[in-house]
Amino acid sequence: MSDASRLPAGQHILIITGPAGAGRTTAIRALEDLGFEAIDNLPLSFLPRLFAGPPLERAVVVGIDARNREFGIDRLVGALEEVANLTGESPALVYLDCGTDTLIRRYNETRRRHPLSPTETPRAGIERERALLAPLRERADVLIDTGEMTPHELRAEMARLFGPKDAQAxxxxxxxxxxxxxxxxxxxxxxxxxxxxxxxxxxxxxxxxxxxxxxxxxxxxxxxxxxxxxxxxxxxxxxxxxxxxxxxxxxxxxxxxxxxxxxxxxxxxxxxxxxxxxxxxxxxxxxxxxxxxxxxxxxxxxxxxx
Structure with a gap:
């Protein structure tokens, strides 16, 4: 399920974030297949530098991870404002989310430790990350609930929202x-x-x-x-x-x-x-x-x- 009511038409710069395990990597790869230039887990200080040169030749998607050592809400907002000033286009913030129980199940299935709770339970890391990302969720232009989606359905949803018109139809x-x-x-x-x-x-x-x-x-x-x-x-x-x-x-x-x-x-x-x-x-x-x-x-x- 997604809400794209605030997505600007003809969007060329997408920022994708959300809790670990919600599908960010799958979404970025889907957009890359659609022709986007894809960059994941970029340090925030590098974000404006991507757009300081010639005009964009193709759409860009950047994945932002709360685990990044430079991550901070104020720092991200400032970087997005710099990008808007450089390009004349405000990046669209896409937030992937799903329920805590779903995230726990996904971590149990992969037997991965949560990056924000390497010595604790996955639930502790998930709740810590949710609190950290809450302001971004409120600011999101597009909110996608991946809880009931398979990876293939998420890829299809990205194509529907951000692919060329023929792919969307x-x-x-x-x-x-x-x-x-x-x-x-x-x-x-x-x-x-x-x-x-x-x-x-x-x-x-x-x-x-x-x-x-x-x-x-x-x-x-x-x-x-x-x-x-x-x-x-x-x-x-x-x-x-x-x-x-x-x-x-x-x-x-x-x-x-x-x-x-x-x-x-x-x-x-x-x-x-x-x-x-x-x-x-x-x-x-x-x-x-x-x-x-x-x-x-x-x-x-x-x-x-x-």
Whole structure:
């Protein structure tokens, strides 16, 4: 969820900050992919120097980290004023935030220590950082709550807010193959079970390969039930995707699952990616469990997964 009501039109200088773990690095990388010149964790004294030369040739995003030894609210405000005087443009302050429990969960998942509480609990560092950043949150031009966002959804939101007009109007689609044995992917808007298709795992010649190999793809797509299933799936998406885009949705995740995430789901995801791209959609694809499945392929000799 974001609030961009105060964002100036045609903004060329973005400052991104927020508590550690809220997604600053992901957001900066997304903007870099959109053509921004990206600089992260810049000392505040260097900020005005970036803009003291010739006029900007492209948009710039600067990440500001509360851990920086020069960090201070007054110092940052002063640096932003200097930048405005040099460029004639007030930088837009983008603040990424999420709930304390979400930040704690993210730190527990990565087993990282919080930078502001290296010898204490993550909660202590998070609360300390929140207090430090509170004035910036109040001043933010754009506030984005990343608590319910996957990294892919955050990237899509950055494209919607700050990308070129064609990217803002478009819908980013992510296809993700996965193994039901390891759970459905988080953030998927639609999940399709393709375990009804014939399984290449039981073909000894195909078992070591994966769904990106032409032989496996031909085997899966040659199933007698595939054509009817696939044509209905494509027809459904051709109905839904334009409607979601018209409603302003910027991201749509589709999970395609089979038993092991190696053969059938991968082959169908690859085929669907090509079809949707030919229809003009922006499509990315991820095979969540493929690498892990390939590593374990040599041990799957009896009761297998595929």
């Amino acid at each position: 478009d819908l980013a689609i992510e296809l993700q193959s996965f193994s039901y044995a390891r759970g459905t992917p988080r953030g998927a808007d639609m999940v399709i079970d393709v375990r009804f298709l014939r399984n290449p795992h039981w073909n000894l010649a195909l078992r070591p390969k994966n769904g990106r190999d032409p032989e496996v793809s031909a085997f899966v797509l040659g199933d007698s039930g595939f054509d009817a299933f696939y044509s209905r799936l494509v027809d459904l998406l051709r109905t839904l995707l334009p409607a979601y885009r018209a409603e302003g949705k910027s991201y749509f995740g589709i999970g395609l699952g089979c038993t092991g995430g190696k053969h059938r789901s991968v082959a169908v995801a690859e085929a669907l990616s090509k079809t949707l791209a030919e229809d003009g959609w922006r499509v990315s694809i991820r095979h969540r469990d493929l690498e892990r499945a390939v590593k374990s392929a040599t041990s799957d000799l009896g009761m297998g997964v595929a």
